[in-house]
Amino acid sequence: MPNGSNLAPINEALGNYSQLFMLLSAFVYMVAFILFALDLAKSNKTISEIDAAALKRDSEMLVGAAATSVSAPRSTKRGAPVPRADNVSENVVNDKMNYTEHSSNRNMARIALVLSWLGVSMHGFAVISRGVAAHRVPWGNMYEFLSTGALVVAVVYLVVLFFKDLRFMGSFIIGLVTLMLCGATIGFPTPLGHLVPALQSPWIVIHVSIAVFASALFSISFAMNVLQLIQHSRMNKIAGGLPDKLPFMRLVPGAGALENFAYRINTIAFVMWTFTVMAGAIWAEAAWGRYWGWDPKEVWSFVIWVVYAGYLHARATGGWTGPRSAWLSIIGYGCVIFNFTIVNMFFDGLHSYAGV
C-alpha cells in the first residue's frame, strides 16, 4: 500500500470530477435562483392570471349551484378566512401552503424547478463521488460539511415542494445553497484526503450526519422566519395605509402561516440537534474519556440547544408568537453559523482539526 496503512488509496481522478461537478452545480443553481426571483418579480401577472381563472370557475359554479343541495364538506368555508391586509385572495396563496386548485403553472418557477433538480443531481454526484473517491463519508472537514449540508437543504426543499407550495421560497433557498457552495469552495477549499485518526470512528457517520441534517433544517426554518419578519412588517405598513413597497411578497403566505411552518421544522431539527449533542458526547467518551468537557465546540452546541429550547418553550408556554419568536429562531441560527465558523477556526479546542 502506498501509504503503509490499511486505508485504501485516494482516487484523485474521481476527486477532480467531484470538484468539477460542484462548480457546475453552483452555476446551475445560480440560474435557477435568478429564475425563482423572476417568478416572484412577475407576481403582478401571476396574481391577475390566478384571480381571473378563479373568477371564471366561481361563476361556472354559481350557474350550477342552484341544482345542488348538499355541497361536499371540502368546499365549505370554515367561516370566511380573515382577508390579508394586502387583499391577496386564498386562491393565490394558501395559508396552509397547499397547492390550490388555481395554483397556476407558473412557468418561470417551473423552469427554475427543473434547473434546481438538475443542479441537485450534479451536486449530489459531486458529494457522493467525493465520498467514494476517499472511501469514507463525505463529511470529514469543513468544506465537505458545508457542501453536504447545502445538498441536504436543497434536497429537503425540493422534496417538500411535492407536498407543499413553497415556490415562493425558491430564490431564498437556492440562493442560500449557492452561498453555502461558494463559501465552501472559496472559504475552506480542502483537497481530498484521508481522515485524521481522531475522526476515524463509526460515530462520524451518526453524529456528524445528524448534525448536518439538523443544520440544514435550521437553515430552512431560518429562511422562513426571515420571510415572516419581512411579511409581518409589510402587512403592518399596508394595514396602516402605506403603499406596498414589496409587491412580490403577495405570493408569500401570511406571517402566521410562515411562523407555524417554521415552528414545525424547528421541532424536528431540535430533536435531531439534541441527538447530535448526545451522540457527540458518546463519541467523546470513546475518544477522550469523558462525556462532556466544556470544549468550545461542545459549549456552543449547547448554546444552540438552549436558544432553540428557549424558542420552543416561549412558544408553547409563554405564548410567544410573531416577530419575537422569529427573532429567537434567527438568533439560534446565528449561533449555528457561529459554531460552524468562528468556533472551528478561531477557538482553540479539541474540535480544531488541521486541514480545516
Next chain:
Amino acid sequence: MEGETFVNSLVSYDAFTPGTGFDSKSLTPYSVKLNKFDIVFDRESKTHFGQPLDFTAHVETRRSADAEPVEEDIKVNHPLRINGADVYLVGNGYAPVVTVKDGNGDVAFSGPVVSVPQDSVYTSMMVIKAPDAKPEQLGFQGFLLPTALVDETGFGISGDPNAINPQLHLNSFAGNLGLDDGVPQNVYVLDTDNLTEVNSRTLDAGGIVLEAGQTYQLPEGKGSITFNDLKRYIAVDVNYDPSKTPIAIFAFLALAGLAVSLFTPRRRVWVKLKNDNGQRRVEYALLARGEDPRLERESTELHNIFDSKWPLASQKQDQGEVNA
C-alpha cells in the same frame, strides 16, 4: 515509553483526580506495557503529505497479578477497556535517550527524556536535568528535530515527523538546578536563576548540535552529553466512571420524552347531542394545545363520522374559526 510498563497504582500516575468515594485500595491491579508505538503518516497525498493517518499503541496487558500477558492495541477512538477502567491514547512524542557525564567523568544522568512536540513535524522541546553531576549540577534545554534541516536563516527546523535525521539542538547550563530547596519544579522547565549558561548560540562556545550517536564535550571540562538513542512515548488518560451507564440510559429516556412531548398532538373534543324539536342536533368543538394545522382535517373527519351515522337534514352549520 516504549519498553516501559504502567502498573495501576497511585504512584504510577503523573496526575490523579479522585472522586469522593475513592480509596487507594479501589485500584485493581493491572499492568499495561508499551511494546511499540506506530504512527502511519500520509505519504501518498501531495496536499496532506505528512498528515498522521493512524496511531496505534501495541501493548501487553495483564489483567491481574498472575495473569498471562495479552497483546492488545490502543488507538485514538478505541480505548483499552481493562478491569472496568478505560485507557485512552491521548498524546505521543519522541523521547531521546541521552547520557550526561559530569566534570569528574562519572555518569550523572542516563536514560530517555520526554520531549514535548510543538507542531505537526514533531519539533519537540526538551529539558534535561542532571542534579547528580559534580562538581556542578548540569542542565540542558532545547529542541529535538526528528528530521533536521537548515532553513534560509541558518536556523535548524524539522522537515518531517519521521525520525529520518534526528538532531538535538541544546543550550547547556551549569550551577544549581534549584531542586534541593524542597519546592517542586516543573519537569519541562529549567529554572535558570542559579545557573550560568555554558552553551548557547549567543556565546563563543556556540550551541550544542548532536547527531545520533554523537558525543559533545562541554567546554571547561564540565562534562559531556551523548545522544544514544531515540524512543517514542505515548500519553494516556485512564478513566474510571461508574456513572456512565446510568447517564446513557437517562439521556436516552430524556430524548424519547422530548420527541413524544413535541410530536404527540393533544386534543380536546366536545360533542353535544341535543334534542331540537324532534331533530337531533350535534354540536362539536375541537381544541388543540396551540396552533395546530391538523385540527381542521380532524374536524372534517369528525364531521364525516357524524354524517355517516346521522345523515344531515340541513346544512345549518355555524362554524366558528379554529384558533388558539
